[in-house]
Amino acid sequence: MEPKSGRKPINVLTEYLTSWIRANSEEALPFDSFENLKPGRVAQKNVERWIFNCNYAYNRMGGIFYDRNIFPQDPGERAKLIRSLDRAFKSISDNTPLDLRSKPSESVPYELSKDWPPFTKNSRNTLERFDDSLEQFRVENPAFCDQHADALASAEAAIREEASYYTLIEEEVGDGSRAFVTTCRALLPIWCAKEINPLVTLLFWNDEDALAELVDELASSFSAQRDFDASHARTIETWHDATLQAQALYIDNLDDDATLTTLSVPEIGRLLASADFSLDHGSSTETLPRWLLGKARLIWNIIICTVLGPKEAIGSTIPNRSSxxxxxxxxxxxxxxxxxxxxxxxxxxxxxxxxxxxxxxxxxxxxxxxxxxxxxxxxxxxxxxxxxxxxxxxxxxxxxxxxxxxxxxxxxxxxxxxxxxxxxxxxxxxxxxxxxxxxxxxxxxxxxxxxxxxxxxxxxxxxxxxxxxxxxxxxxxxxxxxxxxxxxxxxxxxxxxxxxxxxxxxxxxx
Incomplete structure (x- = not known):
C-alpha cells in the first residue's frame, strides 16, 4: 500500500538529502568524494544511485583516482576524464531512470539487493562488465593510462579482490528469508570504514538539526504507508529514538581520528570479524575507530530502514517494558x-x-x-x-x-x-x-x-x-x-x- 501522501519513504529520503547537499555545498564540501570535482549541482538521481549502489565500479574507480590525487589539474582535462569514467563504468547511466516513484514499495528492497553486494548473481556490476569498461576507458584515454599505469593496475586488483570477497559473503549468508538483512549488516560497517560510497562521507550525518527534521519527515511517511495501529506507531517511535541515539553516539566519538581507509575491503572485513564487531554491540577493541558503531547504526537506521521499514531499527539499548x-x-x-x-x-x-x-x-x-x-x-x-x-x-x-x-x-x-x-x-x-x-x-x-x-x-x-x-x-x-x-x-x-x-x-x- 502506497503512502496516502503519495511520497514513499525512499522518495522522502532522496529528496531531503539532495536538498541538503545543494543548500550546504557553498559552505563546505558535502562529501569527500571525486564527485565534488564535477561541475553543476548534485541531482536526486545521483543520490538514488548512491543509495542503491548500482554504480559501484564507477564510484570505486573514481574514488581510487581521487585518493591518489591523479585527476588532471586542468579543469577541462579533468572534466573530460570524468565524462569518460561516466561512459565506461556506470552500470546505470544518468539517462536511465530508476523509477522509484512508480515502483511499488514492495519492490524497492529487491532493487537495493541487486548491488548489496555487487559482483554477485543479481548485480548490475559484474566482472565481465568491469573488463569491458576497463578496455573502453583505456581506448578513450591512452595517454592518461600510460602515465598512471600503476594506479590503474592497483585499482583493478583492488576491485577484483573486493568482488571475490563479496561473493564469499553471499555464499556464507545463504538464501534464507533474512539473508539480505544479514548481508547488509555485514557490509555497512565495512563500507563506512572504507568510505566506499559518496553517501557515507556526507557531512549531513553530523548535522543534528537536519537529521532531526529528516527523521520527522520519514516517520510521517512510515505512518502513512499503512493504516494506523498502536504496534506500528511504537515501531516508528523505537526507530525514531534509535536513530537519534545513533547520531549522538557518532558525534560523541568524532574526536577519534583513527581511520581504516588504507586497508582493503577484505582486510577491514576480517578485522571487524576478529574484533567480534556487530551493529548490535560494537566492539571493545582499541583497533577500531570509536565513531564506527554510531555512524554505521545511523546510516543503517536512515538508509536501510527507509527501504526495509522501521522494524529493522538498530540501536535502542533499553528493553521494551511491555513484559x-x-x-x-x-x-x-x-x-x-x-x-x-x-x-x-x-x-x-x-x-x-x-x-x-x-x-x-x-x-x-x-x-x-x-x-x-x-x-x-x-x-x-x-x-x-x-x-x-x-x-x-x-x-x-x-x-x-x-x-x-x-x-x-x-x-x-x-x-x-x-x-x-x-x-x-x-x-x-x-x-x-x-x-x-x-x-x-x-x-x-x-x-x-x-x-x-x-x-x-x-x-x-x-x-x-x-x-x-x-x-x-x-x-x-x-x-x-x-x-x-x-x-x-x-x-x-x-x-x-x-x-x-x-x-x-x-x-x-x-
Whole structure:
C-alpha cells in the first residue's frame, strides 16, 4: 500500500538529502568524494544511485583516482576524464531512470539487493562488465593510462579482490528469508570504514538539526504507508529514538581520528570479524575507530530502514517494558532495602526504550508530608476526584500531574490508552523517625497498578486491586508469573529500582 501522501519513504529520503547537499555545498564540501570535482549541482538521481549502489565500479574507480590525487589539474582535462569514467563504468547511466516513484514499495528492497553486494548473481556490476569498461576507458584515454599505469593496475586488483570477497559473503549468508538483512549488516560497517560510497562521507550525518527534521519527515511517511495501529506507531517511535541515539553516539566519538581507509575491503572485513564487531554491540577493541558503531547504526537506521521499514531499527539499548521479564531487567536488585536518602528520580519509560526524567527530589531536605506527583492518562478538571488523603490538592494539581498518554503526529493515542484519568498518586510521607519516604497508592483505577521489584531472592510483584478488585491469581495471569510472586497491597513504600507499571505506561524510581 502506497503512502496516502503519495511520497514513499525512499522518495522522502532522496529528496531531503539532495536538498541538503545543494543548500550546504557553498559552505563546505558535502562529501569527500571525486564527485565534488564535477561541475553543476548534485541531482536526486545521483543520490538514488548512491543509495542503491548500482554504480559501484564507477564510484570505486573514481574514488581510487581521487585518493591518489591523479585527476588532471586542468579543469577541462579533468572534466573530460570524468565524462569518460561516466561512459565506461556506470552500470546505470544518468539517462536511465530508476523509477522509484512508480515502483511499488514492495519492490524497492529487491532493487537495493541487486548491488548489496555487487559482483554477485543479481548485480548490475559484474566482472565481465568491469573488463569491458576497463578496455573502453583505456581506448578513450591512452595517454592518461600510460602515465598512471600503476594506479590503474592497483585499482583493478583492488576491485577484483573486493568482488571475490563479496561473493564469499553471499555464499556464507545463504538464501534464507533474512539473508539480505544479514548481508547488509555485514557490509555497512565495512563500507563506512572504507568510505566506499559518496553517501557515507556526507557531512549531513553530523548535522543534528537536519537529521532531526529528516527523521520527522520519514516517520510521517512510515505512518502513512499503512493504516494506523498502536504496534506500528511504537515501531516508528523505537526507530525514531534509535536513530537519534545513533547520531549522538557518532558525534560523541568524532574526536577519534583513527581511520581504516588504507586497508582493503577484505582486510577491514576480517578485522571487524576478529574484533567480534556487530551493529548490535560494537566492539571493545582499541583497533577500531570509536565513531564506527554510531555512524554505521545511523546510516543503517536512515538508509536501510527507509527501504526495509522501521522494524529493522538498530540501536535502542533499553528493553521494551511491555513484559514483566523485560521491565525487571532495568530494576536494581535490592538485597539490603532501607530508607531512601539523597536525590531520587522519577522517570518515564516509553515503549520505544526512551527514558525521560519526570522529576527529581532531594529527600534529605523534605520536612513534612505532602503530595508529590499524580499520574493519569490526561488531566480532566471535570473528572470526579479520587478518594485520597490529599483530595483537596487535586483541584489545582498543575505541574504535579503527569499525563501518561502519548500521541503520534496524527493525534492518535499510542501509549496510556488503558490508564485511568487519575490512576496513581506518589506521596512524600514522614516515618516515625522523621525520615521521608515515597509512598505509592492506586487511585481506584480501572485496570490496577503493579510495582515490580527485583532483589537477590528474585522478582516480587506488588499489585493493587483497583476498582475491578483484581486478585493475586488475576495478576499472576496478567504478568505471566507464578502466584507466589504476587503481593496484594493497598499502598507501598517505594525503593530505588522499582518499576511502576500502569495499564499502558511505565515509570521507575531510581
Amino acid at each position: 514483566t521479564a523485560e521491565a525487571t531487567y532495568a530494576a536494581r536488585p535490592s538485597c539490603c532495602p532501607g530508607r531512601l536518602t539523597g536525590e531520587v528520580l522519577l522517570r518515564r519509560r516509553y515503549g520505544s526504550g526512551r527514558v525521560v526524567t519526570v522529576d527529581r527530589l532531594i529527600l534529605d531536605t523534605v520536612c513534612s508530608s505532602g503530595l508529590w506527583r499524580v499520574i493519569g492518562s490526561h488531566y480532566d478538571a471535570h473528572a470526579p476526584l479520587p478518594n485520597s488523603a490529599y483530595r483537596a490538592q487535586f483541584v489545582t494539581l498543575g505541574a504535579s500531574f503527569v499525563a501518561s498518554e502519548v500521541h503520534d503526529s496524527a493525534g492518535k493515542t499510542i501509549e496510556g490508552t488503558g490508564d485511568s484519568r487519575f490512576h496513581l498518586e506518589l506521596a512524600i510521607e514522614m516515618d516515625t523517625h522523621k525520615h521521608a519516604r515515597v509512598v505509592a497508592r492506586d487511585l481506584d483505577s480501572k485496570n490496577g497498578t503493579c510495582v515490580l521489584r527485583s532483589s537477590c531472592t528474585g522478582l516480587t510483584c506488588f499489585a493493587f486491586p483497583g476498582r475491578r478488585h483484581l486478585s493475586a491469581d488475576d495478576w499472576a495471569g496478567r504478568l505471566n508469573v507464578s502466584v507466589e510472586r504476587i503481593r496484594m497491597v493497598n499502598e507501598l513504600t517505594l525503593e530505588r529500582g522499582d518499576i511502576i507499571q500502569l495499564a499502558d505506561s511505565c515509570f521507575e524510581l531510581i
